Amino acid sequence: xxxxxxxxxxxxxxxxxxxxxxxxxxxxxxxxxxxxxxxxxxxxxxxxxxxxxxxxxxxxxxxxxxxxxxxxxxxxxxxxxxxxxxxxxxxxxxxxxxxxxxxxxxxxxxxxxxxxxxxxxxxxxxxxxxxxxxxxxxxxxxxxxxxxxxxxxxxxxxxxxxxxxxxxxxxxxxxxxxxxxxxxxxxxxxxxxxxxxxxxxxxxxxxxxxxxxxxxxxxxxxxxxxxxxxxxxxxxxxxxxxxxxxxxxxxxxxxxxxxxxxxxxxxxxxxxxxxxxxxxxxxxxxxxxxxxxxxxxxxxxxxxxxxxxxxxxxxxxxxxxxx
Amino acid sequence: xxxxxxxxxxxxxxxxxxxxxxxxxxxxxxxxxxxxxxxxxxxxxxxxxxxxxxxxxxxxxxxxxxxxxxxxxxxxxxxxxxxxxxxxxxxxxxxxxxxxxxxxxxxxxxxxxxxxxxxxxxxxxxxxxxxxxxxxxxxxxxxxxxxxxxxxxxxxxxxxxxxxxxxxxxxxxxxxxxxxxxxxxxxxxxxxxxxxxxxxxxxxxxxxxxxxxxxxxxxxxxxxxxxxxxxxxxxxxxxxxxxxxxxxxxxxxxxxxxxxxxxxxxxxxxxxxxxxxxxxxxxxxxxxxxxxxxxxxxxxxxxxxxxxxxxxxxxxxxxxxxxxxxxxxxxxxxxxxxxxxxxxxxxxxxxxxxxxxxxxxxxxxxxxxxxxxxxxxxxxxxxxxxxxxxxxxxxxxxxxxxxxxxxxxxxxxxxxxxxxxxxxxxxxxxxxxxxxxxxxxxxxxxxxxxxxxxxxxxxxxxxxxxxxxxxxxxxxxxxxxxxxxxxxxxxxxxxxxxxxxxxxxxxxxxxxxxxxxxxxxxxxxxxxxxxx
Numbered sequence: 112x113x114x115x116x117x118x119x120x121x122x123x124x125x126x127x128x129x130x131x132x133x134x135x136x137x138x139x140x141x142x143x144x145x146x147x148x149x150x151x152x153x154x155x156x157x158x159x160x161x162x163x164x165x166x167x168x169x170x171x172x173x174x175x176x177x178x179x180x181x182x183x184x185x186x187x188x189x190x191x192x193x194x195x196x197x198x199x200x201x202x203x204x205x206x207x208x209x210x211x212x213x214x215x216x217x218x219x220x221x222x223x224x225x226x227x228x229x230x231x232x233x234x235x236x237x238x239x240x241x242x243x244x245x246x247x248x249x250x251x252x253x254x255x256x257x258x259x260x261x262x263x264x265x266x267x268x269x270x271x272x273x274x275x276x277x278x279x280x281x282x283x284x285x286x287x288x289x290x291x292x293x294x295x296x297x298x299x300x301x302x303x304x305x306x307x308x309x310x311x312x313x314x315x316x317x318x319x320x321x322x323x324x325x326x327x328x329x330x331x332x333x334x335x336x337x338x339x340x341x342x343x344x345x346x347x348x349x350x351x352x353x354x355x356x357x358x359x360x361x362x363x364x365x366x367x368x369x370x371x372x373x374x375x376x377x378x379x380x381x382x383x384x385x386x387x388x389x390x391x392x393x394x395x396x397x398x399x400x401x402x403x404x405x406x407x408x409x410x411x412x413x414x415x416x417x418x419x420x421x422x423x424x425x426x427x428x429x430x431x432x433x434x
Numbered sequence: 435x436x437x438x439x440x441x442x443x444x445x446x447x448x449x450x451x452x453x454x455x456x457x458x459x460x461x462x463x464x465x466x467x468x469x470x471x472x473x474x475x476x477x478x479x480x481x482x483x484x485x486x487x488x489x490x491x492x493x494x495x496x497x498x499x500x501x502x503x504x505x506x507x508x509x510x511x512x513x514x515x516x517x518x519x520x521x522x523x524x525x526x527x528x529x530x531x532x533x534x535x536x537x538x539x540x541x542x543x544x545x546x547x548x549x550x551x552x553x554x555x556x557x558x559x560x561x562x563x564x565x566x567x568x569x570x571x572x573x574x575x576x577x578x579x580x581x582x583x584x585x586x587x588x589x590x591x592x593x594x595x596x597x598x599x600x601x602x603x604x605x606x607x608x609x610x611x612x613x614x615x616x617x618x619x620x621x622x623x624x625x626x627x628x629x630x631x632x633x634x635x636x637x638x639x640x641x642x643x644x645x646x647x648x649x650x651x652x653x654x655x656x657x658x659x660x661x662x663x664x665x666x667x668x669x670x671x672x673x674x675x676x677x678x679x680x681x682x683x684x685x686x687x688x689x690x691x692x693x694x695x696x697x698x699x700x701x702x703x704x705x706x707x708x709x710x711x712x713x714x715x716x717x718x719x720x721x722x723x724x725x726x727x728x729x730x731x732x733x734x735x736x737x738x739x740x741x742x743x744x745x746x747x748x749x750x751x752x753x754x755x756x757x758x759x760x761x762x763x764x765x766x767x768x769x770x771x772x773x774x775x776x777x778x779x780x781x782x783x784x785x786x787x788x789x790x791x792x793x794x795x796x797x798x799x800x801x802x803x804x805x806x807x808x809x810x811x812x813x814x815x816x817x818x819x820x821x822x823x824x825x826x827x828x829x830x831x832x833x834x835x836x837x838x839x840x841x842x843x844x845x846x847x848x849x850x851x852x853x854x855x856x857x858x859x860x861x862x863x864x865x866x867x868x869x870x871x872x873x874x875x876x877x878x879x880x881x882x883x884x885x886x887x888x889x890x891x892x893x894x895x896x897x898x899x900x901x902x903x904x905x906x907x908x909x910x911x912x913x914x915x916x917x918x919x920x921x922x923x924x925x926x927x928x929x930x931x932x933x934x935x936x937x938x939x940x941x942x943x944x945x946x947x948x949x950x951x952x953x954x955x956x957x958x959x960x961x962x963x964x965x966x
Contacts, residue, residue: 334534
């Protein structure tokens with residue numbers, strides 16, 4: 112890793128962020144966090160009402176990164192082989208052979224739209240791909256592209272007939288980002304872009320896969336002091352009711368975040384530090400990523416859920432409490 | 435190596451400032467602890483005098499304060515502590531990250547160190563560091579110290595009593611050491627008659643002094659010990675050694691362990707003359723005692739001296755001179771040895787010191803010296819008493835009755851701690867008092883000795899010119915009686931220790947006419963002469 116490569120990290124990050132923000136209006140924080148996950152090689156779960164730009168976000172990101180992109184619409188009848196691929200028989204020279212036909216999973220950026228609509232069997236087909244970047248069909252294991260990134264979406268409003276993601280699968284997402292309605296100005300801009308004569312600029316390819324890899328390597332080498340690492344671990348430990356000093360956690364949380372949560376925190380904080388032009392990680396970087404990285408890893412007891420206790424509120428309290 | 439001197443220097447300066455701050459905070463904590471300690475000792479000692487000890491309070495507080503300061507001085511903060519402080523002042527975890535990665539050699543670390551230097555020059559945490567005192571602890575410390583110190587000035591009879599007792603214990607302990615020295619001297623002496631009895635008596639005296647709670651009690655113990663030694667020595671010399679004492683039992687004989695000279699003084703005081711027989715009542719009693727002694731001797735031959743005394747008593751012709759002869763005979767068979775006299779003398783010095791200390795303590799309560807008031811003639815009944823007081827040496831009171839009250843001091847004026855008033859009619863005691871009160875090694879002549887002459891008898895030399903002119907004992911006797919009556923009335927009204935009162939009473943009892951006034955001290959006699 113050379114000095115020039117490290118010094119251009121911020122520049123490259125800003126470029127891609129700018130490019131995506133041109134196409135997705137009013138979701139600057141979401142775009143920033145999404146790029147953090149993308150550079151870190153983590154998967155993201157986008158939650159939001161329909162029409163907020165979840166699909167557009169994924170498509171724009173794929174376009175800006177100059178990597179292959181695939182969209183999978185999850186439906187209740189979707190089978191695992193529909194996403195991983197299947198063996199197909201083909202005849203050649205009078206012989207019938209079976210050939211593996213790769214599924215849509217074999218792309219760099221996967222948009223798993225409405226992932227909670229597919230059956231658990233189909234959802235679990237993604238588990239191996241998301242964690243290990245491989246697909247196993249029969250006795251064969253196929254490696255996915257080096258840059259592999261799953262962007263899953265789900266609608267929090269239509270829960271009837273859906274299959275909520277299991278905890279094991281949720282834990283494999285680096286971040287969970289909640290899209291909210293943008294502001295007035297952003298909406299007006301979107302209207303102008305889509306219904307007026309204003310032509311939205313096309314998304315330029317800013318980075319390629321190799322550059323993304325380099326950025327990832329630079330992020331790995333960012334120094335994080337022991338105090339900062341301990342802070343991340345303390346934060347994760349506080350989410351567990353048996354280790355927590357917080358009354359809210361002990362009362363409402365069944366189980367806390369796993370080690371993946373701490374990994375997500377630290378990795379995201381390193382990329383955030385570099386993106387901000389710093390060459391070290393601070394506790395504030397960790398604190399800023401607490402909600403995106405931990406909110407989908409805490410599970411509330413029924414009484415807490417019934418009282419509409421929010422996981423985000425619990426995490427905010429922990430951030431203020433932990434020193 | 436990517437270590438940077440600029441950052442290292444900043445961290446060192448930060449560490450030094452942090453160390454100073456910790457020491458100041460430790461001083462606050464130490465001051466609070468000292469205040470609590472002083473307040474505890476001072477407050478509780480108001481009610482429980484056993485806990486009273488000024489030394490303990492101040493030493494304890496000094497130890498607490500110094501200990502906390504020393505503890506903080508020994509706990510030098512680490513560079514990590516300094517880095518944490520610096521990061522809190524705006525460096526955003528840069529310093530702590532620097533400490534961890536300063537030994538790494540990578541492009542990222544190089545960039546990081548450069549960026550940290552820039553941030554350090556902008557933020558300047560060392561310059562913005564301010565000593566932070568815990569105001570709450572400081573306030574507590576000030577309040578506790580003020581209240582604690584004030585508690586020591588609260589008058590408390592219990593504490594004052596404890597303080598007095600502490601002083602008394604110390605002084606009596608000093609006298610115990612004198613007694614121990616005496617014991618050591620006895621052990622080293624070649625021949626001392628009845629040494630075992632003396633050692634036993636002195637050992638017992640040490641024990642009694644250890645348990646004494648007042649000077650009077652200690653002085654009484656010393657007096658008893660002295661009496662036991664003198665009597666024991668005399669008794670150990672054979673039957674005749676105690677004849678004189680046994681003969682005088684039941685008379686007015688004070689029986690305070692007097693030596694031969696004291697006995698003769700007493701005898702002469704009864705008759706006024708060596709050749710004048712004792713009063714009939716006294717002789718009758720002495721005769722009874724001699725008959726008893728003879729009976730006790732059973733079949734043993736009666737010594738000639740005793741028989742002679744018996745015959746004299748039968749004829750009512752026993753005089754002080756005869757008694758002296760009997761004592762001479764007694765000395766041949768064993769009088770108290772010179773060593774015994776020495777030991778008795780030293781014990782008497784100890785007794786006198788203790789009585790003087792008691793008198794000083796009483797003075798503090800009464801507010802004035804009763805005897806000096808007597809000598810000054812401040813009371814209405816003391817028109818004949820007057821004192822000419824010299825500057826801290828000796829004073830002689832000149833009275834119309836020719837009574838002299840002599841006061842010796844150790845140069846401090848009036849009654850010194852080792853000084854004691856002695857009645858003039860006990861020249862032997864007066865000499866000893868002089869020796870007791872004079873500073874060691876002094877060789878200045880004693881007025882008393884000048885007046886004593888060879889015989890050492892003041893009474894003989896202390897003659898009032900007035901009496902000589904008057905030429906008779908009738909007016910003299912009236913003057914003496916009036917003076918004695920007025921004097922004792924005054925004494926009885928004052929808060930004088932019993933032992934001292936007895937001394938004064940005894941003095942009055944010994945007064946007689948025919949005393950000369952000492953030359954040069956009769957400046958006021960002429961006035962009294964005119965009254966007489």
